[in-house]
Amino acid sequence: MKSSLRLSATLTTLAALTLTGCANPEGGGSSGTGSGGQQTASAASGPTCTIEQYGATKVDFKNAVVGFSQSEAEANPFRITETQSITDEAQKLGVKLLKRNANSNLGQQVSDIQGLLAQGANLLVVAPLNSEGLQPALDAARAKHVPVVTIDRKLSSATPCKDYLTFIGSDFVEQGKRAAAQLVKATGGTGKVAILLGATGNNVTTDRTSGFKDYLAAQGKGLTVVAEQTGEFTREKGQSVTEQLLQAHPEITAVYAENDEMALGAVTAISGSGRKPGKDVKVVSVDGTRNAVQGIVDGTINGVVESNPRFGPLAMSTLRDFLSGKGIPNTVTIKDKEYDPGNAAAEVAGAY
Missing domain, CATH: 3.40.50.2300 (Response regulator)
Incomplete structure (x- = not known):
């Protein structure tokens, strides 16, 4: 029963945050890159994970150092918008952000994550290049009791609430x-x-x-x-x-x-x-x-x-909720819209 209450509360918090500062969460907005509708959580699954269960070090979110590992070069709109969303949300919240880009090299991404830890990151947001191969980096984060939020690509064999905290992304x-x-x-x-x-x-x-x-x-x-x-x-x-x-x-x-x-x-x-x-x-x-x-x-x-790449608000709110003691579900599925000849002209300005 307690687990169900925590899950409900987490979903409410995640959904509410995405609406902040966004007049229309389903689309529209200004014409700049990365503008338009912010992500909304449509579903969550799996048991919840608390800071005690994860074994993470409790830190004050406002004084935290967030490390972001991007998998691919910001050479296409998805990656550009994803990185910008993380950057903008960290700046908005006044959180120090360290960024690395693996440029589609799995070994480099492992090294990047280890480097972020060495630089003092005590929270991690990772956009995995592949669904396998990051275990050495995840082990390094676990050894330092640093929680890892994964976004946009799932890890196949890694274990939630052990190797990583949660996955946020599309179905x-x-x-x-x-x-x-x-x-x-x-x-x-x-x-x-x-x-x-x-x-x-x-x-x-x-x-x-x-x-x-x-x-x-x-x-x-x-x-x-x-x-x-x-x-x-x-x-x-x-x-x-x-x-x-x-x-x-x-x-x-x-x-x-x-x-x-x-x-x-x-x-x-x-x-x-x-x-x-x-x-x-x-x-x-x-x-x-x-x-x-x-x-x-x-x-x-x-x-x-x-496939909405604006992960900043959900990723940061998830980490903040986790540090405050809330249980975080293993998976948070975001709601994606679609475009067709009937709505494209009205919606194009809000696309990224």
């Missing part, structure tokens, strides 16, 4: 299903689909793929996947892979890109092939970047499922 399987639903609507439920897979080694790619395929399988065989290849979550690779797939499979009539950057690359490739993206070849993707939402307005993209 990636559901994102895949929602993208499939958009593609069914855009195509009328028939056609040949190419999947631009995300980077290997993380649950985002695995889950977005399984959700998408499971939805199509449940709909019957009207839409069939004829090709899939990794575009590594980059625009350049998304373009080159799409060019290859269109040559090898000229029957392709739809593309599912597991992030917006690959989708934008696919749009360029489709145009280069003499076909019209959004018409001859339907395109759906996941992220919710402004360029992709504008693509819906322009007619080159048919639908986008959001």
Whole structure:
């Protein structure tokens, strides 16, 4: 009973914080990068974890040093917005923030986290590069009794309330299903689909793929996947892979890109092939970047499922609640919106 009360209180606190200073948490806002709707917690799961159970050192949050480990270079809108959100929230709260960027190198991310600990970080926010491979860094944090909040990618074999405190992020399987639903609507439920897979080694790619395929399988065989290849979550690779797939499979009539950057690359490739993206070849993707939402307005993209990168408020409030003695659930799932031809023009200004 006590655990249930703590869980309810935590969800209420998380949801309330995301509304602060945000007139419309579902979208809208100013036009600057990273603006628009803040994250809201839609669900939490797993038992709660307290500071005593975790074995963390209790510190005054206002005097804490937060270390942030970013997995990839701020070279795409998601990473730019994610890092900026963490930075802005730390500044707003007056908390000292140390930042490191692993530039897509797993060994570097392990070293970065160990370096943040050596610099005196007593709270950590980590955006994992892969779902495996960070154990040495997690062990180093545990040895120093430093709690770790993971965001945007899950750790597969690590244990919550031991190796890390909680995961905050989207339901990636559901994102895949929602993208499939958009593609069914855009195509009328028939056609040949190419999947631009995300980077290997993380649950985002695995889950977005399984959700998408499971939805199509449940709909019957009207839409069939004829090709899939990794575009590594980059625009350049998304373009080159799409060019290859269109040559090898000229029957392709739809593309599912597991992030917006690959989708934008696919749009360029489709145009280069003499076909019209959004018409001859339907395109759906996941992220919710402004360029992709504008693509819906322009007619080159048919639908986008959001993956909200504005983790700053939820990550910081989670750490603050934890230090105050509240129980934190193992997983906090955020609520993501989606864009289609019916709302893109009205919502594009609030996309990141």
